[in-house]
Amino acid sequence: GDVEAQAGEALDNVAAVIEAAEPAIGRRMKPGDLQCVKAYLRDPADAETVIAVLDARLPAIPRVLLHAPLCRDDLLVEFEAQMTLD
Numbered sequence: 001g002d003v004e005a006q007a008g009e010a011l012d013n014v015a016a017v018i019e020a021a022e023p024a025i026g027r028r029m030k031p032g033d034l035q036c037v038k039a040y041l042r043d044p045a046d047a048e049t050v051i052a053v054l055d056a057r058l059p060a061i062p063r064v065l066l067h068a069p070l071c072r073d074d075l076l077v078e079f080e081a082q083m084t085l086d
Contacts, residue, residue, distance in 0.1 A: 003046040003049050007050050007053040007079075010077060010078065011031070014079060015030075031057070031061075032061070034081050034082065034083050035082045035084055036062045037054065037058060037064075037082075038065075038081075040070060040077065040078040042075065043076065046077065
């Protein structure tokens, strides 16, 4: 029930996926290398909280927030992140 905690944990998961992919990519990657982030919110009233988390964790990354149904009833926020490998 805590959208701030869920957003933080979801971004931790994004960072873990990036780190796990490094051996296959052959170089060090970090969340700051993301091109963009989409945040899917169950409740639009949570937008300010999610923006604050993104501002703190990924300040320079373009983002969009979308009001959408989520895959599990207990989730308040989901993220989709995009990164291009050069």
